[in-house]
Amino acid sequence: MIGRLNHVAIAVPDLTAAAEQYRNALGASVGAPQDEPDHGVTVVFIELPNTKIELLYPLGEDSPINGFLEKNPSGGIHHICYEVDDIISARDHLLATGARVLGSGEPRIGAHGKPVLFLHPKDFNGCLVELEQV
Amino acid sequence: MIGRLNHVAIAVPDLTAAAEQYRNALGASVGAPQDEPDHGVTVVFIELPNTKIELLYPLGEDSPINGFLEKNPSGGIHHICYEVDDIISARDHLLATGARVLGSGEPRIGAHGKPVLFLHPKDFNGCLVELEQV
Numbered sequence: 001m002i003g004r005l006n007h008v009a010i011a012v013p014d015l016t017a018a019a020e021q022y023r024n025a026l027g028a029s030v031g032a033p034q035d036e037p038d039h040g041v042t043v044v045f046i047e048l049p050n051t052k053i054e055l056l057y058p059l060g061e062d063s064p065i066n067g068f069l070e071k072n073p074s075g076g077i078h079h080i081c082y083e084v085d086d087i088i089s090a091r092d093h094l095l096a097t098g099a100r101v102l103g104s105g106e107p108r109i110g111a112h113g114k115p116v117l118f119l120h121p122k123d124f125n126g127c128l129v130e131l132e133q134v
Numbered sequence: 135m136i137g138r139l140n141h142v143a144i145a146v147p148d149l150t151a152a153a154e155q156y157r158n159a160l161g162a163s164v165g166a167p168q169d170e171p172d173h174g175v176t177v178v179f180i181e182l183p184n185t186k187i188e189l190l191y192p193l194g195e196d197s198p199i200n201g202f203l204e205k206n207p208s209g210g211i212h213h214i215c216y217e218v219d220d221i222i223s224a225r226d227h228l229l230a231t232g233a234r235v236l237g238s239g240e241p242r243i244g245a246h247g248k249p250v251l252f253l254h255p256k257d258f259n260g261c262l263v264e265l266e267q268v
Binding site: 001003011012013018021024028048076077082093122126127 | 135138142146183258
């Protein structure tokens with residue numbers, strides 16, 4: 001069911017410093033910051049040859065990243081995203097196995113303009129898992 | 135400098151259950167458990183089309199995963215691994231930027247039989263970063 005690892009998202013306390021570090025210290029291909037007001041984050045995409053790293057920084061007081069950075073002031077890996085072909089079929093299969101979907105349970109349009117869902121971290125070894133229909 | 139994302143390592147409190155979940159609930163290609171006594175872990179590799187997930191479970195009392203699971207009883211993402219062409223050159227470049235390398239600073243042979251180093255999580259947005267020479 002799951003396909004490619006679409007991205008690893010890392011919440012960072014200083015987006016400029018983190019982007020500079022990936023560009024200069026790690027020598028990666030780093031994009032410009034993009035505000036995603038619908039998702040309460042500013043994102044910097046790091047293109048690796050086989051997948052992406054997304055650096056996440058809070059945008060606005062209701063950002064879903066605020067609480068994470070309060071608990072993890074140095075930052076940390078926030079979620080991983082797997083691609084699926086059919087998000088409704090994937091969701092229904094997962095629900096049938098007893099896994100919990102966060103929020104309303106209906107896909108919403110994610111930061112890449114595609115339908116996404118998040119799965120409950122307690123059901124997945126402490127990892128917040130995003131599914132993205134590609 | 136960094137190349138592919140070689141793997142994402144997830145520490146899990148129940149290796150059999152986690153492997154079953156990736157096989158059945160998430161429909162992934164899941165290998166057999168492999169003991170890695172030199173690294174104090176039992177590993178299950180999950181092959182995605184573009185990278186790997188490694189489920190890590192402690193092997194032995196001195197396992198480097200024991201402390202992580204004590205702090206994170208549900209499990210969690212333990213580290214991410216980036217590939218590099220020349221680990222000594224990568225290390226020296228990173229040291230020159232002020233980043234810290236864990237342990238002796240010399241590469242050791244990792245779970246895939248290749249030279250690896252770990253970078254200090256506090257220098258990398260709270261993420262434990264492994265570099266593997268490929």
